[in-house]
Amino acid sequence: MMELSSLLSDRLFSSGTSTHWAPGAEARQAKLADTRPPRRLLSDVCYCWEQPVAERIAHLMNLQVGWDGYKGGPLTRANAQIAMQLLATVCAPDTPCPALVPLSSGGLQVEWHRATVDLEITIFSPRRITVYVSDQGTGEDGEEWSISSDFSSIVPHVHALSGAS
Amino acid sequence: VARPATLPDFASPPLVEVAISVQFDPLANYRQVWAGKIWDLFRDRFEIVHEQLPLQPAFETFGGPARPSIKVGFSQAPIHARLWFLNSEKTELLQFQNDRFVRNWRKMPPLNNEYPRFETIIDKFEKDITSLERFCEEQGIGKLAPNQSELTYVNLIADVDELEKPDQLFKIFHFNEKFRPADLFCNLWYEIRDENNAPYARLTVLVTREHVQDKIGFRLEITARGAPAEQTIKASIERLALFREKIVRTFDAITTETAHRRWKKIQ
Numbered sequence: 436m437m438e439l440s441s442l443l444s445d446r447l448f449s450s451g452t453s454t455h456w457a458p459g460a461e462a463r464q465a466k467l468a469d470t471r472p473p474r475r476l477l478s479d480v481c482y483c484w485e486q487p488v489a490e491r492i493a494h495l496m497n498l499q500v501g502w503d504g505y506k507g508g509p510l511t512r513a514n515a516q517i518a519m520q521l522l523a524t525v526c527a528p529d530t531p532c533p534a535l536v537p538l539s540s541g542g543l544q545v546e547w548h549r550a551t552v553d554l555e556i557t558i559f560s561p562r563r564i565t566v567y568v569s570d571q572g573t574g575e576d577g578e579e580w581s582i583s584s585d586f587s588s589i590v591p592h593v594h595a596l597s598g599a600s
Numbered sequence: 601v602a603r604p605a606t607l608p609d610f611a612s613p614p615l616v617e618v619a620i621s622v623q624f625d626p627l628a629n630y631r632q633v634w635a636g637k638i639w640d641l642f643r644d645r646f647e648i649v650h651e652q653l654p655l656q657p658a659f660e661t662f663g664g665p666a667r668p669s670i671k672v673g674f675s676q677a678p679i680h681a682r683l684w685f686l687n688s689e690k691t692e693l694l695q696f697q698n699d700r701f702v703r704n705w706r707k708m709p710p711l712n713n714e715y716p717r718f719e720t721i722i723d724k725f726e727k728d729i730t731s732l733e734r735f736c737e738e739q740g741i742g743k744l745a746p747n748q749s750e751l752t753y754v755n756l757i758a759d760v761d762e763l764e765k766p767d768q769l770f771k772i773f774h775f776n777e778k779f780r781p782a783d784l785f786c787n788l789w790y791e792i793r794d795e796n797n798a799p800y801a802r803l804t805v806l807v808t809r810e811h812v813q814d815k816i817g818f819r820l821e822i823t824a825r826g827a828p829a830e831q832t833i834k835a836s837i838e839r840l841a842l843f844r845e846k847i848v849r850t851f852d853a854i855t856t857e858t859a860h861r862r863w864k865k866i867q
Contacts, residue, residue, distance in 0.1 A: 441655055443693060443706045444617040444754045513626065513657040513699065513747075524664035560625060561659050562747050562831065584827050585798060586663030 484532040488522060491535045498537060507539030517561040518543050524586045525593045547596050553577065554592050568592050601722045601841045608852035611864035614820075615715055617706040617754040620725045622836045623657065623699055627742030630698040632680050634741060638696055639685060641731050646685035646694055654682045654697045659748060660826045662791065662799040689713070694728060701729050709813070718844050726837050733833060746832065749839040750825040753847050757820060757859075758812030769818060769859050770807065783809055792826060792846060801826020801839070803846055805854065820855075822847045 495510035502509070522533070522545070536544040538559070545556040553569040562583055569577030570592070582588060639649055682697040691713050695702035703725040707713060733744040757769060766784060767773045775781065785808050792801040803824045810819040824843035828835040852860075 441621060441695060441700075441702050441704070442617055442619055442752065442754060443704050444756070511626065513659075516657045517659055517661070520659060520661045524661055560747075561657070562625075562827065584659065584661050584800065586661060588663075590663055 480528050482526065482528050482530075484522070484526060484530055487532050488535065489519070492518060492543075495535065495537045495543065502537070503539050505539060507537070508541045510537055510543055511541040513561050514541060514543050514558050517564075518545060518558055521545070521556065521558075521564075521586055521589075525589045527594055527597060529597050530593055531596055547593075549596060552592070552596060554589075554596065556589065566592075570595065601719055601726075601837065603717075603719055604845055606867075607845060607848055609866040610860070611866055613715070613851075613863050614755040614757045615707070615753060616756045617704060617752070618715075618718070618721060619702060619704045619750075619752040619754075620721060620840060621695075621700060621702040621748075621750040621752075622729060622746045622833070622840075623748040623750065624701075625743075625745045625747060625831075626699045627736055627744070629741050630680065630736075632678075634739070635681070635683055637739070638732065638735065639683065641735055642685050642694055642728060646687050646692070648684075648686040648688065648690070650684040650686070651681040652684055652695075654679060655700060657699060658750075658825070660802045662802075696732070701732060703728065722837065722840060722844075725840075726833065729833055744833070746828055746836040748825060749828050749836045749843065750823065751840050751843040751847060752821060752823040753851070755820040755822075755851070756810065756812045756817060758815050758817035766807075766818065769856060770820075770854055771856055772805075772807075772854050785809075790850075792824065801843070803843075803850060805850065820851070822850055 492510065492515050496512070496515055498507070498509040500506065500508050518535075531547060531549070534546045534548070536546060538544060538557070540559065542557065542559045545558070547554045551570060553567070555567040557565045557567075559565070564582050565579060566582060566589055567577055567579045569575065580588070639646075680698050682695055682700075685694040685696070686692070689708065689711060691706055691708050691711065693702075693704040693706075695704070703721065705716065705721050707715065729744075736742055736744055765775070765780075767775050772786070772788070773784075786806070788805040790803040790805075791799040792803055793799050801824055803822065806819075806821040806823075808819045808821075809816055811817070812819075824846050826839065826843075828839045852865075
């Protein structure tokens, strides 16, 4: 997938040939583009959760309106993008693959349920994300808090999942 | 928006484009049929219209290494075009899609048009996005709730021979005659933090080699992007004014005194 630009001084647009970028029907299918170079070195890190997560997100973006028996809509592009960024930021290569549950509002719940840890991240919108953790440190009732663009408070809880059975 | 008194200033900067952007939550009831009515808001000054593919939503996030993630593409839901509204000289551009509004200014060498300065561009941007907000609310298209502000300055540097070497232009490179690259591509990221040392925006510096007129020169692109303090136009404009200050100070800090003399640094 080619990255689009909003700048006039990018060569793509400065030639005056920009009108051929009109949207086409082929662009309407949900796609996930890996813009990184293909793995070629043994020392390149492989994130085992990434591919199944990407496929699930593409599926959720293609849900039909009413998928939940009511008026539920597909996962929005903005929420899908923020979910991928969040996971890329907080997950280690060996983090277990999360369950991804759609919300009827176009949001997404990212969940891990292990024997000793429950971690749920709910993305209502890119500016409105809540985190719920229940583990030995929090007690049975767990802890819940809100985040926006800084995901650092989730990192220790996600890393703890790798060792939790 | 007033210019900070101590901000570095250049009489002849190599600036060729400025892009001011506010991204907002998708307008819930926007349909493509509204495109013409939205053009009508700006048509007296922007009489040329083009359609483009929409830009991807972009968010600055923090808390871990800036590892590239898989990019999300389009869904089966109908996608709306990004509209370009250009002025007759093609030096000014408004861009609208259902989650973003952008204003660009660019220098056109044949016209040799003067940079109107940030204060002028941001005032026009605020006026236009306020018109858009009012229209969307009046027509029930949706509430314009900004979630990211973004400012980009593009400089094209095509100078005489004495400035052709990158370390004579930029303080961020130190090469010697035995170890001088034939080409370069440099991308640097900096976090912008609040008074509590929490990151809320990111500044990106991109240096590449590029054809500038009939020579090979340098393209220096500096972008600042991050969430406004509140989801309002006022807060977005305040963020953009802060970003301008960060960008200009970064430009001043990473370029050499030799280059500053050529660009007629005033203070």
